[in-house]
Amino acid sequence: MNPRRVWLIAGEGIEEALHLRLAWLLAAAGVGLAAGGAALTEFNFGLEEPRFLTDVASAVQEFFGSLQAVLLTVALVHGGIEHGRPQLLFVRGVRRPEWLLGSLAAVAAGSLALVLTVQLVLGALLAERGAPPVFGALADAGARAWLRLGLVGGFALVTSVICQSGTLAAALACVLTAAAHLAPAARLALAQGGSLHRPWWMWLTGIVPDFSVIDGVPSLVRAAAYAGACSALQVTAACLIFSRRDL
C-alpha cells in the first residue's frame, strides 16, 4: 500500500465529486433544511427551541449525509468500474486496495464537508437565538456523525464491488445503513420476546456495525476506534471481493 498513491486517488475522487451535481444537490438540501430548522418550529412538540434545532440539524445531516455517502461511493467506485476508469490506473501500478481506499477517502472528505457546514450553520442559528453553542458539544456531535457516515460509505464500497448494477448497489447500501441504525432496537425487541424472530434479520443486524455504539460510548476516542475497526473490516471485505474480479 502506497500512501502517496492513495492520496492522489483521493484527490482525483474529490475533484470528480465536485463535478457531480447530485452531491451538491444533496449537500445543499441538507444544509438548507438545517438552516431552515427555525421555520419548522410548529412541528416542535414541547421541546425547547435549541434542542429542537439541534435535533433537526442532526436528522437532516444523517439523512442527506447518508444519501450523499452512498451515492458518491457508488458513482466513484461502481461507476468507475463500469466506465473502465480503474483500468487506466491499474496499468500504472496502482493496486486495487489503493484505489478503493482512495475513493473511500474522497467520500469521507465529502461527508466531512457536509457535517462541518451543518454544524457551523447550527452553531450560527443557536447563537442568533441567544443560546450560544458549546463548541465542544458541536464538535463531538459532528465527529460522531462523520464516523457514522464513513461507515455508510463503507457499506456502499462493499456493495459497489459486488453488484453489477449501480442502483442495486445503492439500494443494498441503504438497507445495510437502515439495519445499522435499527440494530439496537431489533436486539431489544428480540430480547423482550418481540416478533422479530426472522433469522435473516438477526443475521443482518449481527453483521452490520452497531451505530448506537458510536453515540453510546462516552469517549470519542473509543467511538473512533470502534468505527475505525468496522471500517477496516469493510475495506478488507471490499478488497478481497474486488481482487477476484476481472475488469
Next chain:
Amino acid sequence: MTPARSVAIRAESLIKDYHPDWHRPGRRALDGVSFAVLPGTVCGLVGPNGSGKSTTLKILAGLVRADAGRAEIAGRSAADAVRLGLVGFLPDPPAWPDFATAGAWLRRLARLSGLTKAAATTAAEGALGAAGLASASSRRVGEFSQGLRRRFGVAQAVVGDPAVILLDEPGSGLDPRALEQLGRVLRALADAGRTVLLTSHLLPQVEELCDQVVLLGSGRVLFDGRRERVAAAGGLNRLYLERAPA
C-alpha cells in the same frame, strides 16, 4: 521457440473461462492462445467479435487473470511488468474525466506511476508531443473530437515511456484522415523502439500499418505471421474471410 528475453510480448497457451452469472452464460474466451511479438514492431490482433482479442490484451495488461498459460512482457510476468511501468494500455471505450484538461490528466497518471511533479510534467508534455497533441495540453478532454480523443488515448498509454503499448480498438470510429494520423503516430512509436499491440476490425489499416498480424477466432490463434506472409496468403481480408468463423 524464440528466447524469452528477445521478445517484447509473449502469450503462451492462454486459457480464460468466463463463468456464468445472472447477466450472461459462461463461455471460454481463450482456448490456448500463443504468440510472440518482437521489440519495435506493430502487431495487429484481429478477429470477429468475441474471438478473445480484448481478453488477451487485458491479460497482458494484468487486468484479467488467465486460468492457465503465461503472459509475459519483456521476459517478465504481466503483473511484474505492470508494476515496473513497462506497459501502457488504452481500453475500449476509454474513460477519462471530461472535466480534466489533457495535460492535467496525463500529469496525474505520470505521478501515479511514481514520477515526481517535475518529471510528470515533462512526461506528460512528451506523451502529448508523441501523439501530435502538443498544443492541446490545456484543453479539456470533454471538448476533444473523436479523432483527438483516440490520439489522446495513445498519449495516455505512452506517458511514462513504457516499452510495450497495448491498444484496444484505437481506430474505432475515426475518419480516414484521423486514421492516417493515428497510423503515423503508432509507426513513429515503433520506430522509436516501442512495441505496439493493437486490436482492430479495420483490416486495411492493420494490413498497412502492422508488421505482424495475429488472427483469432473462437479463442484460438488461426493465423500468426509477418506482413509478407499475409501478402502471400492473398491479403488480410481474404485471410480473414477464409479462416475466421462466421
